[in-house]
Amino acid sequence: MPRFDRILIVNWSAAGTPCRGANSIWIGSDGDEALNPETRKRAWKLLGCQLSRARNAGQRVLIGVDFAFGHPSGVAAMVTGQAAAMALWDHLAALHQDDDRNASNYRDLAAQMNRQIGRPVFWGNGRKQQIADLPRLKPPAHPDLPEHRATEATITGARPKSPFQLAGAGSVGAQSLTGIPWLARLRDRQDARVWPFQDWQDAPVVLAEVYPSIIGGQLRGASGFDCPDQAQVTVLAQALRRLDDADALLPIFAPDPRITDLMAEGQILGTGHEAALRDAAAQVLT
Template identity: 45%
Template sequence: MTFDRIAILDWSAANTPRRGKDSIWLGLDDGTATNPCTRAEAFDELCALVETTLARRETLLIGADFAFGYPAGFAQALTGRAEALAVWDWLASNLHDDAQNRSNRIALAAQINARLPGLGPFWFNPTRLPFPDLPHKGSTRHGTPFAEHRLADETAKGAQSPWKLGGAGAVGSQILTGLPVLHRLRTAFPGQIAVWPFEPLSAPVVLAEVFPSLLGPEVTARLRPGSVKDRMQVTLLARALARQADLKTLLTTPDDARIREEGWILGLGHEKALRDALI
């Protein structure tokens, strides 16, 4: 399986418009990249990319750098359905995120915690607002029935827990703000976008979870003074994927039932193939 174009999306849950380091980057396999300063602008760019792809009758792979699912059991507990895409739908209906990047992600995490047994699973409150259901430290959580990591997170070196909402390396807030955007993208193009590994890849546009840190050494080796690491990551991973003769192997997941709910990282376990493509 190959795609006419590949795009990699590096996400940000920033509360204000932002460019440069630790902001949103959308890189293509031709080496170009854009840096939308808000999630609303990023959504518009993704829509334009999909529209162009469909108009040209081409295929497109969009890799997004945040988890597509949560540890097994969470989807059922939150939505009544043991399906990752049910969580996408629920979050899209409950997350409020305006044109200036102001979101209710922290309050929403606390709201989710309140619906579930124990204290947790989400943690870290960077605001000054009191959220009794959202502990400041992960160590104070108790009674939650969910694993700390997905199978993919346990396998990928450096991947962090989806429950951690802030602090060094945290990805929890990116997930809460990113999944609703991908849900809206699917809704805007009904029947034209498939989500791997949850759906058959019969649509012209495919969404897949990626982890640019799989190419960490290659990114570091190419950084120059003044260059932005996030930009380098997205363009380099897009290029490595585009140079694969066939992505079928990379799109194969381990035989584990949890993946149907948790998702998987494209290229995980095939780092050598990605690195060899850049030589």
């Protein structure tokens, strides 16, 4: 029996101005056309509307989002005094500012966290003006903080960048710092639970971290999409739908035993089950 009635996959963006098309926000669905909101605030509103409709229809929803939900073990404790990633979620939700035109203070928050940590770990300032305590280039390694989370090292094939990297090709750190606050608000308003940090099994809405590049090889040559981002979110949503309909989705939610600090670092949905995701994506595209 399927665990979810609807599955949505979100490609996030930390863009500083409204934008659409490639390298912008895409919301893919297992049953509808992908949406391409021009701002983060608009994306949050669209997701909220979809969840409200699903709740009224008695439907259970899985939302996968393509940025890091956690940070390397020790970061949350150094910034908030609490080791769990959810404490850092609340911290960012309280301080992050993001307006109708995508103007965000995430770089200032990264600099502030660097000061709290005692030396820079977040890096990658893409602005022309300097920002104190936010280096443009990668700083020396912190003696007590790993650069990557365990889940990033477990992915076979293409691997995500460190959540400390805020700019540059393939970087995900800025998406996390801008996205976590919006998901925290969605969590609070929609009775959502965050996997694997919270008790999610019976929640009407489950938020999970995904890495669409897991199925990147299957998407080569895919037609009918405006850009790779649209293809990724659409095909991954439909691939997860296939697994759920075949009663094969639940195993990919199992905690990965290679992750020793799961509550701080989190886990990418599908680690250890890459082959199943890729097979399902290939079936979607045939």
